[in-house]
Amino acid sequence: MLNRRTLLTTTASLASLGLLRSAAAERVASTGRNTAYDLIIVGAGTAGLPAAIFASRRGGRVLLLDAAPVIGGTLHFSTGQMSAAGTRLQRSLGIDDSADAHFDDVMRISQGSANPEIVRLAVDQAGPTLDWLMEAGLEPMPGHPVMGLGHEFYSQRRYYWGANGGRSILEVLARQLEAERANGRIDLLLDSPVTALLRSDAGAIEGVRAMRGGTEQVHRGRQVLLASGGYASNPAMWEELDGYRQHIDAAYPFSRGDGLRLARSVGGYLRGRSMYLTSFGAILADESSPAALRAGFETWPDRRAPWEIYVNARGERFVREDEPSVHQRELALLPQPEQRFWIVFDERMLAAAPPGIKDWTREDIREAAAAQSVFYTADSLAALARRAGIDAQGLEYTVRRYNEGVASGRDPWGRKHLPAQIAQGPYYAIRMQGFAITSNVGIAVDARLRVIDIRGEPIPGLHAAGEALGHSQTSGKAYVGGMSVTPALSFGRLLGQTLPLGQQAGA
Ligand SMILES: Cc1cc2nc3c(=O)[nH]c(=O)nc-3n(C[C@H](O)[C@H](O)[C@H](O)COP(=O)(O)OP(=O)(O)OC[C@H]3O[C@@H](n4cnc5c(N)ncnc54)[C@H](O)[C@@H]3O)c2cc1C
Structure with a gap:
């Protein structure tokens, strides 16, 4: 911070x-x-x-x-990810792109909810803005532009940022x-x-x-x-x-x-x-609000197929955990109480699944859970639910249904990746908080x-x-990559x- x-x-x-x-x-x-x-x-x-x-x-x-x-x-904090079409860098790489295609992508990703007049101005100005910054010394990361990261992907490689994000x-x-x-x-x-x-x-x-x-x-x-x-x-x-x-x-x-x-x-x-939309969440430093960011959990199924389930405060699942569209996951989280969910798993999953938190070992997760704040553990699902603030009956019912789906290969939410049941304590929950910045x-x-x-x-x-x-004027009720930093620079x-x-x- x-x-x-x-x-x-x-x-x-x-x-x-x-x-x-x-x-x-x-x-x-x-x-x-x-x-x-x-x-x-x-x-x-x-x-x-x-x-x-x-x-x-x-x-x-x-x-x-x-x-x-x-x-x-905000450049001190921002990841500084920019989107721009028709740039000299794109042309030098043989990427055929245009402000029109950028416009179409913004309206597609935002499902028509961005302000077309303001988006038009933003995408028309984005290419010259990026050219100017690069001429003045900005160096995009090697391999850039890319099609996306963290948000829905563009249809073309038009996404760039420097090694130090906004500070670059x-x-x-x-x-x-x-x-x-x-x-x-x-x-x-x-x-x-x-x-x-x-x-x-x-x-x-x-x-x-x-x-x-x-x-x-x-x-x-x-x-x-x-x-x-x-x-x-x-x-x-x-x-x-x-x-x-x-x-x-x-x-x-x-x-x-x-x-x-x-x-x-x-x-x-x-x-x-x-036009408010939440991101799909992160782990905060503690249970206060607002609280500082502590860590992320990898919820992108193409980067790490989920082993765990995601439940809301009622103990209900609310989205297929391997839903590939981040926009759909965000929309599903929005109506959940306090835009909050818990990632629930058991000891066997912790031991077998690839780590979900970057640079954290399994032992780090066990130690954090011992503190019973944001991370929780207990020997039974009911006790876990009480500690974490989840409805106990709801959680027990949901886990039962999930385990039946794993056994039959037919998940009630249509999830495809079903590697293991949640069946053997100690059980764990990590509280994820949806947020917007x-x-x-x-x-x-x-x-x-x-x-x-x-x-x-x-x-x-x-x-x-x-x-x-x-x-929302440039991104609508969605997160469209680079559509805050680039319009701010371009309009100025x-x-x-x-x-x-x-x-x-x-x-
Ligand atoms: C952590 C984080 C990551 C982000 N990552 C991205 C990203 O990768 N891509 C993207 O597109 N967007 C991103 N954003 C959003 C984007 O960075 C901001 O929307 C953009 O930088 C805002 O630019 P701005 O000029 O409007 O405001 P700022 O850059 O914040 O500038 C406003 C200035 O006004 C000053 N000010 C405020 N009140 C007054 C006053 N009364 N009198 C005088 N001065 C005042 C402030 O001190 C500040 O210096 C991110 C935001 C955050 C917080």
Whole structure:
């Protein structure tokens, strides 16, 4: 977990690499408070950094504000997996791909639930964005692009990431930001949360209020870009907007939904409710909520055919454990109580099955189970159920039916891989928690990323990009590989390239 302490360490390491000036070297607007910037960017993360870089390249005067003590936002945490079609790398490898094919795949995987207008913009911009990053020094992993990992696969090899995930991207962006800051056109203020938007009598956005060192500062700008990320570190907002509890503490600590609040304060509205989807789960550090991530369990049947069964709190199975589609497994988990399930097995299975947790031995699992938190063990199924919080009768019934299916070769859920019965204690259960780390609900924008009001009218001078738009806009009620990081980078870049600067801005 990246906490404030590690963020400060990161600041120091970026500074030592010459990638970031120290706070003491930051220059506050030399033009003074009353002279407007061309662009004020709220958030120096995945979307905000490219916006600043490209607006500065066109000669724009930019103020980049971040609530955190370091630039980079979620790139510090993200696996940084990107999807892009029609790239130079693909062409050099003879991969025939296009933005149209990327679009079709996103709509297929999301079962038509993503926003086609926003997806169109994202896939059209993704190829040039990846080309730019690679030209600037990003090195995808050997063998990339690939068709997928962790989510439903694309129909073509268009999925890439660097050796250090999101940090590989951040290193490139930080170098480019430094080059632009050397030209004197970008002012960077860290530890400066934006608290309000300034609006003219005519309704146009003309600046922001931000806190710094306990003092409120006013910054004037012709355009404001909300690039402040999502709300995955704000459990109250998560529950309010999505209707589910935030179970995992794994998002960037400054992803608090500030941009959504700011947009609403000037007439913007939110969309993407009811688009929540859980991942197929992981093992958390303890039984609290939200809790840190402890480990994964290999539930992809093509990587490790399941020996165990999966049951919900009622002790019922809810999906065929060897269901090949991760999307179908995720949809099956969503309606289960608290999106939680237990992986149940016995001692014979533990001894015979391939290990399910990377780098864990069988003895590690026995030791964890002795602590009876998240991992459990008991000599009977009923005692196991009581310790784990599963309905005992339900579990006993389910195991009986499962064992009958193993004996007859006909599983009630149609499971094909039936290597052994669960029949001999001690018995084990591992609690798996479904969770999401990207925010689904976000600020409504038009096809030019202008923040719109409920009538569809743009709010003059206000744009939004990145997770502040809601992950569901580019991925729907599904997980489509790379469709958060790449759109955030692409939309920031596009706005930096196209937003009116100087006197044009008022036009
Ligand atoms: C663990 C993890 C893994 C992920 N892996 C992938 C992946 O492989 N592929 C993928 O597509 N997506 C992935 N995602 C999602 C993706 O990384 C994010 O959606 C994306 O990086 C968000 O970019 P952003 O610019 O919107 O926000 P951020 O990059 O978070 O930037 C927002 C910035 O705004 C700042 N800020 C917030 N509030 C304020 C305020 N009031 N004033 C000033 N500044 C403020 C924050 O400090 C932050 O620096 C992952 C997410 C997580 C958490």
